[in-house]
Amino acid sequence: MKLRVAVIVVAAGRGTRFSSDGDRQPKQYRDLVGRPVVSRTLDAFLSHPGIADVLAVIHPDDTALYDQAVTAIDPVGRNKLRQAVFGGNTRQGSVRNGLLALKNDNIHQVLIHDAARPFVSHAVIDNVLEKLAEGRLAVLPAVPVVDTLKRLGEVTHRLETVDRTGLWAAQTPQGFDYPTVLEGHEKAYQAGRTDFTDDTAIAEWQGVAVSLAEGDPDNFKITSRSDLDRAKKRISMTDRYNSGLAELGDVRMGTGYDVHAFEDGDAVILGGIQIAHDKRLKGHSDADVVLHAITDAILGAIGDGDIGAHFPPSDPAWKGASSDRFLADAVRRVTDRGGRLAHLDVTIVCEAPKIGPHREAMRQSIAGICELPVSRVSVKATTSERLGFTGRREGIAALAGATVRLPFNDEDCT
Numbered sequence: 001m002k003l004r005v006a007v008i009v010v011a012a013g014r015g016t017r018f019s020s021d022g023d024r025q026p027k028q029y030r031d032l033v034g035r036p037v038v039s040r041t042l043d044a045f046l047s048h049p050g051i052a053d054v055l056a057v058i059h060p061d062d063t064a065l066y067d068q069a070v071t072a073i074d075p076v077g078r079n080k081l082r083q084a085v086f087g088g089n090t091r092q093g094s095v096r097n098g099l100l101a102l103k104n105d106n107i108h109q110v111l112i113h114d115a116a117r118p119f120v121s122h123a124v125i126d127n128v129l130e131k132l133a134e135g136r137l138a139v140l141p142a143v144p145v146v147d148t149l150k151r152l153g154e155v156t157h158r159l160e161t162v163d164r165t166g167l168w169a170a171q172t173p174q175g176f177d178y179p180t181v182l183e184g185h186e187k188a189y190q191a192g193r194t195d196f197t198d199d200t201a202i203a204e205w206q207g208v209a210v211s212l213a214e215g216d217p218d219n220f221k222i223t224s225r226s227d228l229d230r231a232k233k234r235i236s237m238t239d240r241y242n243s244g245l246a247e248l249g250d251v252r253m254g255t256g257y258d259v260h261a262f263e264d265g266d267a268v269i270l271g272g273i274q275i276a277h278d279k280r281l282k283g284h285s286d287a288d289v290v291l292h293a294i295t296d297a298i299l300g301a302i303g304d305g306d307i308g309a310h311f312p313p314s315d316p317a318w319k320g321a322s323s324d325r326f327l328a329d330a331v332r333r334v335t336d337r338g339g340r341l342a343h344l345d346v347t348i349v350c351e352a353p354k355i356g357p358h359r360e361a362m363r364q365s366i367a368g369i370c371e372l373p374v375s376r377v378s379v380k381a382t383t384s385e386r387l388g389f390t391g392r393r394e395g396i397a398a399l400a401g402a403t404v405r406l407p408f409n410d411e412d413c414t
């Protein structure tokens with residue numbers, strides 16, 4: 001028989017530690033790179049194949065915030081999301097309400113998770129589920145305490161070092177056999193105990209052995225402003241990039257082509273990377289033929305002239321200029337239109353220098369200038385079989401394609 005696993009996401013807290021900036025919005029509804037924290041937390045469980053039901057426990061005052069957060073979750077797993085229930089006066093009371101709401105649903109095991117831990121990975125969920133599958137009744141994901149701990153002596157008022165051997169920092173989701181955890185909560189409720197800060201503490205109190213599972217330092221809880229800043233940094237650039245991209249339906253493509261001749265020198269600059277060579281490329285700027293072709297491709301995609309129109313070679317301001325400025329300017333022209341660069345593809349034509357060893361560095365460099373994920377930048381190279389000017393090693397040519405996504409704008413249709 002397959003065991004039915006439900007998840008309770010506890011989202012009823014008021015986050016008083018967070019309200020020093022005057023904004024009373026609870027931390028689990030704060031914006032985390034375009035989406036409320038709790039929508040990311042819910043998605044982590046809704047997307048896990050071993051989870052059948054996900055139930056949020058919310059504060060009655062937060063109904064509108066919660067409904068808004070639900071609109072941001074991935075549609076694929078949404079059918080697993082149950083109607084939210086209201087929490088109690090304490091975290092413990094909120095969990096109990098969640099457990100009671102699952103009473104008639106044939107749930108075998110339950111995971112209880114803090115809404116303010118949006119970075120719970122499938123690996124951590126699997127670690128907890130594995131222990132439950134082995135027959136453990138209560139499972140705590142945790143990480144070893146790595147910081148040196150100090151205690152201020154009550155009498156001596158002196159700092160003393162605490163031995164951290166055997167100390168673990170508790171995380172969630174904590175996993176339980178459902179009847180066991182429900183019984184523990186009911187016993188605690190009947191005993192008038194409302195002060196348990198997590199659910200494995202109730203298990204310990206009821207005499208149930210708690211097993212450790214491997215947690216993850218990235219599965220941290222957002223409790224302060226600096227935690228939220230850390231969380232924002234933690235969201236990968238790809239996530240950041242993809243957010244909102246689907247709404248930009250006007251997909252445009254542009255091409256660019258550029259050539260620079262060799263002259264005496266000791267290095268060329270291609271894609272923003274300096275490559276040792278027995279020649280250099282001749283030009284008014286740094287002669288980065290790769291960035292010039294890409295710049296023209298982007299300008300082509302938005303119908304905004306070409307590199308020479310915006311940065312005339314006759315203008316002494318651009319003498320020796322680093323070409324990343326030209327490229328960054330083209331990207332800015334895209335974002336000024338409310339658009340985003342979606343992909344770049346460039347082909348470098350030369351006999352020498354060899355491009356292969358520098359391909360990844362070039363991708364990184366171009367991605368950095370354009371603020372694109374590296375996966376959206378392609379760099380290719382070919383020789384021209386010793387034919388033509390590139391074949392005679394007189395210079396380097398580059399061809400580029402750029403895909404740009406813009407919002408549909410009626411004013412553009414004149």
Ligand code: MG
Binds near residue numbers: 259283287289
């Ligand atoms: Mg050029």
